[in-house]
Amino acid sequence: MQYSFILNEKPVQVTAEEDANLLWTLRERLKLTGTKFGCGVSLCGACTVHLDGKPVKSCITPLSQAVGKKVTTIEGLSEDRSHPLQVAWIEEQVPQCGYCQSGQIMQAAALLAENPNPNREEIIKHMNGVLCRCGTYLRILKAIEKTAQKV
Amino acid sequence: MEKQLESQGLSRRKFLKVGGGITFLVTAVGLPALVFKKGELAESKQISAWVHLSSDGTVTIYNPASEMGQGTMTALAAIFAEEMDADWSKVKIENAPVEPEIYGIGWGGERGGSMLTVGSRSVSGHFNNLRQSGAQARYALLSAVAEKWGVDRKELKTDSGLVFHPKSNKKITYGEIVEFVKIPESVPEIPDSDLKNPKDFKLIGRDYQRYDVPFKVDGSAIYSGDIHVPGMVYAAIVRSPVNGTQPELKNETAIRGIKGVLNLVSLEHGIGVVASNMETALKAKAMMEITWNGDPKAKSHNSQDAYEEYEALSKSSQTGSIVAQSGDLNRELPKAQKTIRADYKNDYIYHAQMEPLNAVAHVKADSAELWVGTQAADGTRNDVANHLGLDFKAVNLHTCYLGGGFGRRSMTDFVIEAVDISKAVNLPVKLQWTREDDLQYGAFRPISLQKLEAGIDQNGNINSWKHVVVGTGGGLLGSGADIPFYDIPNKLIEVRNIDHGVRTKHWRAVGHGPNKFAIETFVDEIALEQKKDPYQLRRELMKNHPRELAVLDKVADMAKWGSSVPEGRARGIAFAERSGSLAAGICEISVDRSTGKIKVHNIWGSLDGGVVVHPANAKYQMEGSLVMGLSSVLFESITFKEGQVEQSNFYDYPILRMEDAPEEIMLEIIPSTEKPTGIGEAGLPFMGAIISNAFAALTGKRLRHMPFTPEKVLEVLAS
């Protein structure tokens, strides 16, 4: 089957099976590997991307759902790590193993796009679905709060 | 933009590729550094390097340890760069090739051991060697400049990538030296007195950013699952639900008939399916109908009954292995004025590193190429070579970033699987474990029962201490059971083991998690019983151990121990050592008595890690290990029923989410000139005790079985 959608602002066409899913298409067919696989069942958020600007768990998103839509991945968030969250993430030295961080940043970016000045409670509520085994939560909070103040 | 790539595999290939620079090489274990120029490398054999210097000034330092989030790739390079006096802004870091004779360390820090990255040993183990190698690289550069300028080498000075001669005011950058540097016959071992004076350190003990962080905010850091090899196919495996059973596939025809399925591969412990794409591999795996044969030991294991078996074994006359012994416990304990006893329990727990296991393997006729995130670089290479009957050198392992290791990635089971499948289908294979695979075929931190007994003498002092750890996992049980910093005259600490036939493994801080929970909770119970302040009791016990005492005092001071605490909250304190580092913690908690939920508001922590190479990151490691420890203490439990793991994914094996993170974590590092010790696990061991102790202070009830789930809390509150 042919699937067409906008990926990081460029139109793409992918040939894939009927049951193709968004996560594995990004990672294996399009070789955009910044989006990670963590649980496959919408419990960890490592696979978070934006679909028409809204955060979705790509591991449970059939590729057919992306057709005609805009998909943004960590690779498309900025060209040069210049998104304010990426800047804050570096300033606060957030990542440890780093595996969850694409999902964390994409989830946070969706929040700030909608609510540029969230309070702590709102941040926690919004970010709670993205797991970090390395325990970087407090730094993530700090980086988001810092960015929110600047925006 | 610059992308972060995995290591290039075998060094020889890399050296042939690099241009416009020189590489400093050490020829063999302990031998002096030599300097090679490009072009001379083609013939070089069995040699490897610590640093490559380019004419543009770029200094590439090779990282000998696995980077799994602990940040040692940065710290290790900083140690080398410090003594080389390199310009840190020009430093690049690449994973070293798998050559343990050069990049390995022994347990005493001697060169040429293993590249195994475990036990928080990277910085402590490599510290002296890297200072020496960095100083030798600097020596070689200075020698070249001295000869060129016709001056005495000793008159030359360096400053962050610059050589200068104060007498003549001449200057040259390291990059410019590449043009004319010659290979010295040998470079001597630099005496300690010629190493930098610590007060001149520009990196060690200072703050700088981690090298890997930028690559981890834009998705460009390469983990093994991110690798694509031309012609690569996808594999998934159904593994024995009960360890030791063998598979018999019932619907082979149906599976082979699935569009996209290329092959099936029988393994001893499971069946692999190979497909042209990931979705099909995963779908086919889910559809396999398998009967499991055999009657292995694990089949009779029910973990909730295990505590009774442990209880029985603790009462038997058979002694286990002695961890520590002093005085004469059997004589003195019965004489005690008062005896205090308590039992503690901890369930199995799972690593839950965020990146489920995976590997890319390409087995060819007489060689193999691998891409793996592993804590055991040379172990993986060796296991694969032995498995395939190949020479070590025929196995080219590209090491990648690890999406968490915590001990699980020191095993090579998942790599051997990928190798077996690649060999069977004669193609490069990406093997992907699902989260369910990763959890159910995990190798867990052992369950244990801890029996503690203390004898109090007529002066109210602890005169005897008996600690029996009973559990499974053998050698994993004993770590951290000893208490050398508590002066108790009569001690007996012992481990008794039952093998249940299930898989167990090191889990961040190993036995220190359960053992320090038991020990430090017990100390608290003794203090309450003796109507002593738990902080003061610890002070008395460690009064002859100034370093330990300073760490304990530090945290008490930070948290203002003894000052009033907001209504509805209470605090707990504990001390623990791990990998030579000393740490103490205090937490402040509240409890929702209707739901049984414990909320940890604040944690204070103090740490003595000797010389700390990268303080900002050291604190961060401690923060991460506190949070991971908190997760294990509050939520995590693996149970077995008839040998089968009962949990499968994050819905029934929850790990800590942001909402349960402490509101604030305050950490301080004690300045030290002692040798560096391991930091990556130091915050974890005291977590169980500080929470149990705070809970007791708040409610008067004692939590003695980890994890402290809401159900257990409610039960204890009702008791």
Ligand code: FES
């Ligand atoms: S992989 Fe999609 S939520 Fe975990």
Ligand code: FES
């Ligand atoms: S940084 Fe390792 S899982 Fe979040």
